[in-house]
Amino acid sequence: MSHWIQQLRENDNAAYLIYLLLLLIFAADSQTQLGFAHGFLYAPLLLLASLTNKLRLLHIIFFAAIILIWLGVLVSPAAPQGFSFIFVLANRVGACICLLLIFLQMRAVIYLQRQQNKQRADMEMQKQQLQLANKLTKFARWTLDTHTNTIRLSEEAKALLPNASKSRFTLSQFSGLFQQPYQAAIQQLLSDYLEQQQPFDIECPCLLEGKAECWVRIIAYASAPTETTMQGIVQDINSAHQISIRLTQEQQRFKQWADSLPIVVWTADRNGNINFVNQTLAAFTGIATSQLVENWLDSVHPDDQQQLMLHWQHCVQTGDPYNIEFRIRRHDGSYIWHLTKAVAEYDSDGAIEKWLGSSMALTAASKKHDTAWLN
Structure with missing residues (x-):
């Protein structure tokens, strides 16, 4: 039975079959004397239309049946002798009420089936999305x-x-x-x-x-x-862990490379906070790298700190290359001029991701030459 109903729903010609049956019932009604309950013959058509699960077809059959019931009063032969016309009207009104009740019930069933189908489709989609999410994650x-x-x-x-x-x-x-x-x-x-x-x-x-x-x-x-x-x-x-291991290895290789250079190498985050300095600066200042990361400004000459920070904050905000000279305190207490440069590294969205910087000690001769050139 369910297989037959499924075929009825999938068959595009099912509506034409119901329309044909509708006309056949009306033809039979028009050739029959008034008083016979032909109007009730439209009821099975409503049930058949509801099986197609097509709400528009159900509406068409219902309204067409109501119209044909009363049109039959005009075209059908007269009722038998002695049969009151009141009974004819009562017969037609009863048929209309019957069809209305069936129509309302079948329409409610179709709405319910559609809602259930939608819920099943939503649940199936959620299930597929969950399976996909589980597969990806x-x-x-x-x-x-x-x-x-x-x-x-x-x-x-x-x-x-x-x-x-x-x-x-x-x-x-x-x-x-x-x-x-x-x-x-x-x-x-x-x-x-x-x-x-x-x-x-x-x-x-x-x-x-x-x-x-x-x-x-x-x-x-x-x-x-x-x-x-x-x-x-x-x-x-496992993939994320392997990536973390590779990232740690890359960071370790960068640290080893930076510690092997004779100049100071340092990095900062996008907000300008220093997060790495190499061992060259630690050896120069006599301060551990962990302390330099936290309080690197303390190693700068007090007269240079304000200008240094103003320029650094400007570069962090604008992304301009950082280029400045200032004095750094050596482990013996003397201050040595350094040329410090840094450039911003950007992510795929064009935002600053981090800063890569270096500092190189300047000799007295190079400092005098730079001062004369600037003047």
Whole structure:
């Protein structure tokens, strides 16, 4: 039956069939004496029109049937002798009321079906979007059963953990999926989560043979005390972890390169805050690099600080290249002139991302030459 209804909805000629039946009923009515209940024969057409799930067709059949019912009064042969015309009218009015009730009911059914179809379509779209998001972010679900103290992995979560040969684990078995330094911490977090509903978020490498690493992120959400299962997710962060490692290696190589140069190398963020100085400046001033990053201005001659900062703030705001000479205190207490330059590095949106700078000590001869040239 459902297959036949589906074919009726998909068939474009179904409306023409209903129109033809409508005309056949009217033709039969026009050849029959008044008093016979031909108007009620239009009711099955309304039901048939509703099966197509086409609201416009249902409206057309309903209004056409009402019109044809009363048109039949004019074209049909007269009622049999002694049959009151009041009964004819009552018959037609009853047919119209019947059709109206069927029409309202079928229209409500179509509206309900459309709403349900829309909800199903929305749910399917949300499901597809969630699957796509899970695929892109590599998220998967796991649950912790508070009665059995066991963890159950979804098929997606099982696929993210390369050494998960089954879907259900005890707390100790689950923590054993990860490398030794993390096992005790994970088991403790799971125990606290089970007893106190304490959420957690931890990144850890899976236990694998060989040198390959697979990092995942395990997250547990807070649950109501009455719930029998607690929810969590596992995420594959191996790519992000590898990027972080490469970034750390790049930063380490930059630091080694900067420390090997005979001149001062420094960097600052987009707001002009110094965040790195090389060992050359530390050796020159006798101050550790960590202290120089925090209080580098203290190593500048007091008479040069105001002009230096005004020029630096101007460059940070405008992006102009930084170029200035000022005196830096050496470890023996004497001040040496330095030529300091910096340029802004921009991101893909054209905004300043960071500053790359250098400082070079000036000899007395070069300083006199520069002063004479400026004058």
